[in-house]
Amino acid sequence: MNEKGLEREEIISVLNKSKSEDLKYNRVLSSMCTYPHEIAIHAHMQFMESNMGDFGLFRGTYDLEVSVLRSLGELLHHPEVSGYMTTGGTESNIQAIRSMRNIFQRKDKCHKPNLVVPDSAHFSFDKVSDILDIELRKATLDKDLKVSIDSVRSLIDDNTIGMVAIAGSTEFGQVDQIDILSDIALENNIFLHVDAAFGGYVLPFLEEQHDFDFKLPGVTSIAIDPHKMGLSTIPAGVLLFRDPGQLESLRADTPYLTVSTQYTLTGTRSGAAVAATYAVMNFLGKEGYRKIVADCMEATYYLLDRLAEIGIYPLIEPVMNVVALDIPKADLIRSTLAKDFNWQVSITQNPHGLRLVIMPHVTIEMIDSFVQDLRTVLETI
Template sequence: MEETGISREEILSILKNAKSADTRYERVLSSMCTYPHEIAVLAHTQFIEANMGDPGLFPGTYHLEKQVLKMFGSLLHHKNNPENCGYLTTGGTESNIQAIRSMVNGRRDIKNPNVVMPESAHFSFDKVADLSGVEIRKASLDKTLKVDIDSVRSLINENTIGLVGIAGTTEFGQVDPIEELSEIALEKGLFLHVDAAFGGFVLPFMGVRYRYDFAVEGVTSMTIDPHKMGLSTIPSGGLMFRRSEYLDDLEIHTPYLSISKQYSLTGTRSGAAVASTYAVMRHLGKEGYRRVVGQCMEQTQNIVTGAGEMGIGTVIDPVMNVLALRVPNADDVRKRLLDEFGWHVSITRNPRALRLVVMPHIAGDIVELFLNDLEKLI
């Protein structure tokens, strides 16, 4: 750091340059984030100093958080005072870490605990394993890339404390058979966490009704991320438990704050993300999100149709706005799409395919441009 500061104008010019080097989302088909809604940005800037780690100082923001939890509750069929059963996290990673932490803390009687989850689980769970020493056991997937229930059963032993299912897998957008996982969880007295970081703001707004949330009896906790399809600002995540006692398992005594205990993983916590999430959820309502999801699904279908006309199929029929195209030499095509046309796409691991996430910034003309460029490479 320099001894003497520089002017506001110089700073702004440096920031402008840095920003111009960043990628705009218009050619990004690899990310689960997008431009936040304009009302979310407005709310975020108004609450920039609010620290939810010390909520006694920010009762107004704290009240907004309770309202957001009630809205999550209504989306996820949570019947039992949802405002006391969760909190707004920094994103899917924190929510998943905390869900596993609650599992572990609730089963102190098990010395070497393990958690069974699909191979398709997000890498945030590997971080939990690294942090906590809990063993992660990965169950294989069936032909449609949902977790294989027999494989789950075969991995459970006397040290198993919980199961994880995914509602919207990161690579393929697939939804695991949560009802079947729930049956196992109820039968064996296990905690069941559902990671709906992506699907949480997609599945409730689709024409098809999926059973993946608290309406399913054995579901204990859920991750839902407003900063993905919720159109809120980063860092907005959500963690909900069926009952407040699971949140209590995360309780840490906080001697010098305006509150006596804290549940979150981070200490200082963004009130701006709370306000942003509140604003966009109230502003769009279910009707607004249905429109957003409808548009993403329409563009997803347009890509499936366009690719089909080139003889390219999908790995699974897209369940949501994530699709994997069976392109020959997918790694090479991915590189050329970027180098020659500036498209950011990613690759799935097994099978290797071109992975596209069709976020709200992917409008009709963008899809057309993308398909034209893809055709040149096939």
């Protein structure tokens, strides 16, 4: 920090230069985030100073959060849901499993708890294991890249506190057989957390219906991210609990604030993200989200048709707007696309392939340009 501050114009110049060096979304086919909706940006700016860590000072913003939770609870078939807005899927996943662990420990269990997750689970669950000192047991996937039910059953024992199911896996966009996992959770009296950080704003608006939410009685918590397909601003996640006791297990006393307790992982929380989420959800409504999802799926199928013209096919038929391609030398192709054409794509690990996410910023023109560049790369490697 300088002794004397810089002129405003100099700061703006530095900011503009830094912004210009960021990659624009029109070359990004790997991200599960996109440009936020205009009304979300407006709301975010209006509520920049609101701190939900001490929401007694910001009761209006708190009321917006309550409204967001109620709306998502209704969407996910449990209007009486408990929870709060987080920074995103990672925090939501940590807190969901922390709640499981806290309740497990109160039952006087003396052995180290374990958690059963799919091999396709987000890397945040590895963080969960490290932070909470929970053994992570990874179940294998079946031929459709869903978690193997037999593998899950084989990993459950007396110290299993819960399971994780994925509704829109990060790599493949696949949805586990959550109806069966719900039954297993009830049979074993354990928790079932659904990571729907991406799929939560997609699955309810698809023509084909998928059972993944609180409609299933064994589902005890859900993570869903408004800053992905919800088109809110970053950071905006939501953690939802079926039972208020799960949220209560996260309670911490806060005697010096205007509110006496917190249930959150972070202290300071963004009221701006709360307002942005409220604004965009109420502006778009279900009808608006159905159109956004339909447009993304139309672009996804168009991409598949164009890729078929050059002999490239998906590892699985896409469930949502995530495409994993069965393509050799995926690492080399990815790096060449980035170096020679500035395209940002990603790879899947097991099975190995190229991964594309068809977000609302992805246009037909982008797809045509990408396929042409991919064809060129394939012809030269």
